[in-house]
Amino acid sequence: MKIAVLVKSVPDTAGTPEIGPDGRSVVTEHLETVLNPYDEIAVEEAVRMKEALGAEVVAVGLGDEAARKALRTAFAMGADAAVLARRPEEEPLTGKGAALCLAPVLRELRPDLILAGKQAVDDDGAQVAERVAEMLGYLHASAVTRLAKDGAQLVVDREIEGGALSMEFPLPAVLTVEKGLNTPRYPTLPQILKAKRREIREVAVDGEGVRPGWRVDVLSLPDTQRRRQIFQGTVTEQVDNLLREARPLGGLS
Amino acid sequence: MSILVLLEPRGELTSSCLSTVAAAGRLARDTGVELHAVWPSPGIRAQLGRLAGLGIQTVHTVREDVLPPFSHEAWIPFLADLTRSLGARLVVAPASALGKAWSAALAARLDAELAQDCLGLEAAEGGVPTVRKPLYAGKIVATLRLTGAPALATLRAGAAQVVRAGEQTPEIAWHVVPPPELRSVVRELVQNAGGAIELGEARVVVAGGRGLGGPDNWPVLRELCATLGAALGASRAAVDAGWIQHAHQVGQTGRVVSPDLYIACGISGSIQHLAGMRGAKTVVAINKDPAAEIFQHCDYGLVGDLLQIVPALTAAVKQRQRRVA
Numbered sequence: 001m002k003i004a005v006l007v008k009s010v011p012d013t014a015g016t017p018e019i020g021p022d023g024r025s026v027v028t029e030h031l032e033t034v035l036n037p038y039d040e041i042a043v044e045e046a047v048r049m050k051e052a053l054g055a056e057v058v059a060v061g062l063g064d065e066a067a068r069k070a071l072r073t074a075f076a077m078g079a080d081a082a083v084l085a086r087r088p089e090e091e092p093l094t095g096k097g098a099a100l101c102l103a104p105v106l107r108e109l110r111p112d113l114i115l116a117g118k119q120a121v122d123d124d125g126a127q128v129a130e131r132v133a134e135m136l137g138y139l140h141a142s143a144v145t146r147l148a149k150d151g152a153q154l155v156v157d158r159e160i161e162g163g164a165l166s167m168e169f170p171l172p173a174v175l176t177v178e179k180g181l182n183t184p185r186y187p188t189l190p191q192i193l194k195a196k197r198r199e200i201r202e203v204a205v206d207g208e209g210v211r212p213g214w215r216v217d218v219l220s221l222p223d224t225q226r227r228r229q230i231f232q233g234t235v236t237e238q239v240d241n242l243l244r245e246a247r248p249l250g251g252l253s
Numbered sequence: 254m255s256i257l258v259l260l261e262p263r264g265e266l267t268s269s270c271l272s273t274v275a276a277a278g279r280l281a282r283d284t285g286v287e288l289h290a291v292w293p294s295p296g297i298r299a300q301l302g303r304l305a306g307l308g309i310q311t312v313h314t315v316r317e318d319v320l321p322p323f324s325h326e327a328w329i330p331f332l333a334d335l336t337r338s339l340g341a342r343l344v345v346a347p348a349s350a351l352g353k354a355w356s357a358a359l360a361a362r363l364d365a366e367l368a369q370d371c372l373g374l375e376a377a378e379g380g381v382p383t384v385r386k387p388l389y390a391g392k393i394v395a396t397l398r399l400t401g402a403p404a405l406a407t408l409r410a411g412a413a414q415v416v417r418a419g420e421q422t423p424e425i426a427w428h429v430v431p432p433p434e435l436r437s438v439v440r441e442l443v444q445n446a447g448g449a450i451e452l453g454e455a456r457v458v459v460a461g462g463r464g465l466g467g468p469d470n471w472p473v474l475r476e477l478c479a480t481l482g483a484a485l486g487a488s489r490a491a492v493d494a495g496w497i498q499h500a501h502q503v504g505q506t507g508r509v510v511s512p513d514l515y516i517a518c519g520i521s522g523s524i525q526h527l528a529g530m531r532g533a534k535t536v537v538a539i540n541k542d543p544a545a546e547i548f549q550h551c552d553y554g555l556v557g558d559l560l561q562i563v564p565a566l567t568a569a570v571k572q573r574q575r576r577v578a
């Protein structure tokens with residue numbers, strides 16, 4: 001079985017991205033980049049399937065330097081091979097554009113299973129893997145929290161509001177993974193060092209037809225003015241003050 | 254030209270689904286185009302009353318014995334054909350788990366852009382639909398002009414107020430499609446424990462973090478939840494410690510919520526958590542550390558042990574409720 005895992009580097013979630021002077025671009029150079037937390041879960045699941053059932057795990061990235069970093073992390077976690085769909089990273093892609101770049105690379109790889117995080121926590125696009133599935137004619141399921149393989153059939157639980165949806169379908173398939181599926185391993189230092197020497201196969205993507213179908217008018221910071229009224233005194237005094245001051249709170253009255 | 258609303262594929266008209274209809278309806282009115290909806294589930298007749306007065310001209314559907322519920326494999330080809338035949342300029346859906354997943358698949362079929370989790374939908378000059386799309390879990394908000402047609406967007410709860418004008422119910426259009434050959438099977442829908450209020454739908458959220466001290470103390474917060482009719486949330490620290498399932502996590506790698514009232518109990522206020530609660534109208538923070546970051550991001554702060562403050566708050570609210578009753 002061949003498993004492809006889509007990986008992306010994102011700015012560390014503990015940092016705050018800034019808006020560039022043009023008002024339309026995001027500045028993240030001051031932030032550490034990490035493997036997208038949901039992609040970490042996808043890599044972990046692929047490596048666990050390899051360990052349990054035997055499989056070849058190929059990490060697939062899109063872009064240039066940042067993508068290489070994500071591929072190195074995948075190697076350190078146990079991926080067997082890495083493919084970089086190479087294109088300049090300065091031109092941001094929409095979800096449609098990213099899928100157009102990745103689909104031919106994956107079509108050529110012909111994996112039985114494609115795993116990806118349910119979304120990347122930078123653009124929160126939440127669509128590239130599903131698009132790739134539709135373009136390749138693979139079945140797909142999003143936000144998977146439980147995965148079992150029963151012969152050629154996959155049985156998955158998907159997290160939906162208020163419960164879980166259980167589905168069953170054959171390979172080839174694309175799954176996006178949700179937190180809770182597994183706890184990703186931390187690679188050891190020797191694994192990290194060894195990953196630096198692994199070969200990343202490059203495929204140039206021409207990016208034809210990836211012109212965005214939207215225009216960024218402006219970027220803004222969310223408006224989150226808070227009153228910051230901190231009460232003093234005993235527990236009873238503070239609670240009384242809260243209920244008196246916060247009278248407009250629908251839930252408390 | 255028209256706007257098409259993909260109604261919640263879970264077969265229930267959630268409040269976020271109705272606010273999606275309201276936002277689409279306002280855009281349709283402002284730009285003078287028809288508003289259509291599609292119900293990808295059984296039982297449309299029972300929903301007509303709740304869809305009344307929202308400006309929907311026609312609600313499209315297919316019999317469930319032809320297209321089974323919850324099966325995007327069955328429904329997406331029909332939804333793509335419907336979008337094309339209506340000449341829809343825009344397809345909007347609620348930003349629920351299924352709304353987002355189905356929209357991604359539909360966008361691929363239509364070779365169209367999709368903006369997920371949007372906070373608002375308006376018309377720019379020339380009637381071009383424009384969305385407010387959060388990036389980095391809402392640390393930055395992009396105003397995107399959806400120049401390509403068709404385009405898709407999913408909308409979060411609260412994108413528009415639900416205002417009904419009259420009692421006019423939409424017409425039902427039953428579509429006849431050949432039964433598809435399906436490779437995927439929907440096995441079952443497992444509902445969470447009865448009575449629990451869904452995070453995304455709740456008007457009040459009570460959330461607990463590491464300050465709770467351990468999983469044995471959730472009943473203290475659950476009691477306040479029950480008193481306020483609130484949903485229970487949690488910080489990543491509490492989830493990663495194994496105190497509660499991920500479905501309760503609020504934050505950058507959890508749910509993003511926008512209730513009227515958010516009560517953060519024993520939560521320090523990491524930037525990832527703040528990203529998940531930013532949309533709350535009013536935030537109350539309870540923490541024993543007066544220097545906790547959460548106090549910089551709350552409307553009202555109570556300093557002390559949550560195991561004393563929360564029960565006192567619950568008792569005071571109950572007393573007040575008895576007085577009102």
